[in-house]
Amino acid sequence: xxxxxxxxxxxxxxxxxxxxxxxxxxxxxxxxxxxxxxxxxxxxxxxxxxxxxxxxxxxxxxxxxxxxxxxxxxxxxxxxxxxxxxxxxxxxxxxx
Numbered sequence: 001x002x003x004x005x006x007x008x009x010x011x012x013x014x015x016x017x018x019x020x021x022x023x024x025x026x027x028x029x030x031x032x033x034x035x036x037x038x039x040x041x042x043x044x045x046x047x048x049x050x051x052x053x054x055x056x057x058x059x060x061x062x063x064x065x066x067x068x069x070x071x072x073x074x075x076x077x078x079x080x081x082x083x084x085x086x087x088x089x090x091x092x093x094x095x096x
Contacts, residue, residue: 031090032052035081043066046061048060055090055091056092056093056094057092058093058094070095071095074093074095078093
């Protein structure tokens, strides 16, 4: 009898992403979505822009008070996003 190489669907999709070289981009998009969901509409109203580059989340906020408040909780934000992705993806968060 021949052995069959069976993968579950999730593993097969991850393998295809890796082969196509888009795994990093997908994680970036998912991390950005997780950040938006976590912050909610109210706080996102104060966010001018945000983006991820080299596994660092950069956030520009209009309100200095909110910027200060969020910077004190950046480790929790990073932890929450990484938990949502089930991967230790983000290395840091920087406020602009």
